[in-house]
Amino acid sequence: MTNPGTMTTPTILEATAKVEQKVIELRHHLHRHPELSFQEEQTAALVQRELALLPLSDLTPGVYGTGVTALLQGNGSDPRTILLRADMDALPIQEDTGLPFSSEVPGVMHACGHDGHTAILLGAAMVLSELRAHLPGSVKLVFQPAEETEGGAEGMIREGVLENPHVDAAVGLHLWGSVPRGVVEYRSGPLMAAPDVFSIRVIGKGGHAALPHQCIDPVPMAAAIIQQFQTLIARRVDPLESVVLSVCRLEAGTAFNVIPDEVLLEGTVRTLNQEVREAIPGMIEDVLRQVTGIHGGSYHLDYSFRYPPLVNDPAITDLVRKAAEDVLGADRVRKAKQPNMGGEDFAYFARAVPSSFFYLGIAPSEEDLVRHHHPTFRIDDTVLKDGIAVLCRSVFDFFASPLAE
Ligand SMILES: [Zn+2]
Ligand SMILES: [Zn+2]
Structure with missing residues (x-):
C-alpha cells in the first residue's frame, strides 16, 4: 500500500x-x-x-x-x-x-x-x-x-x-x-445565487380606453407593482444581503385604445441566502395583494424555486x-x-x-x-x-x- x-x-x-x-x-x-x-x-x-x-x-x-x-x-x-x-x-x-x-x-x-x-x-x-x-x-x-x-x-x-x-x-x-x-x-x-423565477398575471377588467371608470385597468397596477418591487428589496431586505429582483418581461394589451383585461409580468429573483430566498415570495405577494386591492383588481402568482444557492x-x-x-x-x-x-x-x-x-x-x-x-x-x-x-x-x-x- x-x-x-x-x-x-x-x-x-x-x-x-x-x-x-x-x-x-x-x-x-x-x-x-x-x-x-x-x-x-x-x-x-x-x-x-x-x-x-x-x-x-x-x-x-x-x-x-x-x-x-x-x-x-x-x-x-x-x-x-x-x-x-x-x-x-x-x-x-x-x-x-x-x-x-x-x-x-x-x-x-x-x-x-x-x-x-x-x-x-x-x-x-x-x-x-x-x-x-x-x-x-x-x-x-x-x-x-x-x-x-x-x-x-x-x-x-x-x-x-x-x-x-x-x-x-x-x-x-x-x-x-x-x-x-x-x-x-x-x-x-x-x-453563486439561487436563480428563482416568477410569473404574475395582474388581473383587471378591460374596456374602452376613454371609459376607464367602467374598467379595472391592469396597466397602472402593473406599473405600481414594478415600482414597489424595487422599494421592497431596498426597504425590507437586510442591506448586507444580496438580492436581485428583475422584471424582464411585460406583456399588455393589443391596441392603443383598448384597456386590456390582464398584464403579464415575468422575471427572476437571485439570492445567496436560503432564509432570505424563502422570504421573498411572501413579500412579493404582499405587494400584489395591496396594489391590486387598491385598484379593485386581483392577481395570480406562479413562483418557482429553481437551483439553491x-x-x-x-x-x-x-x-x-x-x-x-x-x-x-x-x-x-x-x-x-x-x-x-x-x-x-x-x-x-x-x-x-x-x-x-x-x-x-x-x-x-x-x-x-x-x-x-x-x-x-x-x-x-x-x-x-x-x-x-x-x-x-x-x-x-x-x-x-x-x-x-
Ligand atoms: Zn455553465
Ligand atoms: Zn451557462
Missing part, C-alpha cells in the same frame, strides 16, 4: 501531459457536435466509449436521461469516496467564432464551456486511472445532463448518485470568462485552493472577490455533501473578458490540462486529509 502523501505533483503533471493532446481533440469533437439539455445522446455515448477504455467499475449510462456515472476504485485502504462532476449540455445559440472546429449543428453551440468541462473530467479519469495504485479511496465520476435548463444534478441525486458507495465530498469547476487564462478563483461560503464548504475549498497552488503556483490562484448572482446546479451537490466549486479562467487578459452564452464565446485549450491537474491533486489531497472522518 502506498501513502497518498507520496503522490507528487510532478507525477500528476507528467500523467496529465500524456493525455493533454487527446483531451484537446475530445473537446474539439464535442464542440463540433453540441447537444441541448437532455438531448446529450452522442455526448454521453462518447463519454461512455472513453470511460470503457479505463479500469472503472459501475459504468452506468442513462442516469436521469443522458447522465453517465462510473466509479474508480482505489487500493481500498480508505473507505471514502469523492465525486467529480462535469456538465455536458450546450445552448440554443448560432456560433460565430470562425474556429476550424465550430459547431456543425445549426443554432446550437457550446457557448458556456461545458464541452471543456466534459473533456477535463475525461482527462482526470484517465490520469487517476493511470495512478490508481496510489489512490487509497474511490472516485465517482459524474457527467450530468441539462445544467442550463432543468438542473440535471438534482435528478441524478434523486436517482442515487450520492450513494453506492456513499459520497463524502464533491468537487466541480467552471471555465470562466471573467478570470484570466489559467488562473483559479475559489471562494468559501456562497459562490451554491455554498462552498470551507474545508473542501481550502483543500482545492492548496491543490491549485501546488499545481499552478500561488500567483495563479486567488480568492473570488465576491459571489455572483448567476445560478449553477452544482449547488444541489454542494447542498448534499461538503463540496467546492471553483472557476478556471479563460479570459485572454484581465481586461479582455470572454462572454458566456454569446456566439463568440471561446475557450483557450491550454487551460484544460490545468483543470485536470487541479482536480487530480485535489483527489489525492482529499484522501491525505482527515476531512469527514
Whole structure:
C-alpha cells in the first residue's frame, strides 16, 4: 500500500501531459457536435466509449436521461469516496467564432464551456486511472445532463448518485470568462445565487380606453407593482444581503385604445441566502395583494424555486485552493472577490455533501473578458490540462486529509 502523501505533483503533471493532446481533440469533437439539455445522446455515448477504455467499475449510462456515472476504485485502504462532476449540455445559440472546429449543428453551440468541462473530467479519469495504485479511496465520476435548463444534478441525486458507495465530498469547476487564462478563483461560503423565477398575471377588467371608470385597468397596477418591487428589496431586505429582483418581461394589451383585461409580468429573483430566498415570495405577494386591492383588481402568482444557492464548504475549498497552488503556483490562484448572482446546479451537490466549486479562467487578459452564452464565446485549450491537474491533486489531497472522518 502506498501513502497518498507520496503522490507528487510532478507525477500528476507528467500523467496529465500524456493525455493533454487527446483531451484537446475530445473537446474539439464535442464542440463540433453540441447537444441541448437532455438531448446529450452522442455526448454521453462518447463519454461512455472513453470511460470503457479505463479500469472503472459501475459504468452506468442513462442516469436521469443522458447522465453517465462510473466509479474508480482505489487500493481500498480508505473507505471514502469523492465525486467529480462535469456538465455536458450546450445552448440554443448560432456560433460565430470562425474556429476550424465550430459547431456543425445549426443554432446550437457550446457557448458556456461545458464541452471543456466534459473533456477535463475525461482527462482526470484517465490520469487517476493511470495512478490508481496510489489512490487509497474511490472516485465517482459524474457527467450530468441539462445544467442550463432543468438542473440535471438534482435528478441524478434523486436517482442515487450520492450513494453506492456513499459520497463524502464533491468537487466541480467552471471555465470562466471573467478570470484570466489559467488562473483559479475559489471562494468559501456562497459562490453563486439561487436563480428563482416568477410569473404574475395582474388581473383587471378591460374596456374602452376613454371609459376607464367602467374598467379595472391592469396597466397602472402593473406599473405600481414594478415600482414597489424595487422599494421592497431596498426597504425590507437586510442591506448586507444580496438580492436581485428583475422584471424582464411585460406583456399588455393589443391596441392603443383598448384597456386590456390582464398584464403579464415575468422575471427572476437571485439570492445567496436560503432564509432570505424563502422570504421573498411572501413579500412579493404582499405587494400584489395591496396594489391590486387598491385598484379593485386581483392577481395570480406562479413562483418557482429553481437551483439553491451554491455554498462552498470551507474545508473542501481550502483543500482545492492548496491543490491549485501546488499545481499552478500561488500567483495563479486567488480568492473570488465576491459571489455572483448567476445560478449553477452544482449547488444541489454542494447542498448534499461538503463540496467546492471553483472557476478556471479563460479570459485572454484581465481586461479582455470572454462572454458566456454569446456566439463568440471561446475557450483557450491550454487551460484544460490545468483543470485536470487541479482536480487530480485535489483527489489525492482529499484522501491525505482527515476531512469527514
Ligand atoms: Zn451557462
Ligand atoms: Zn455553465
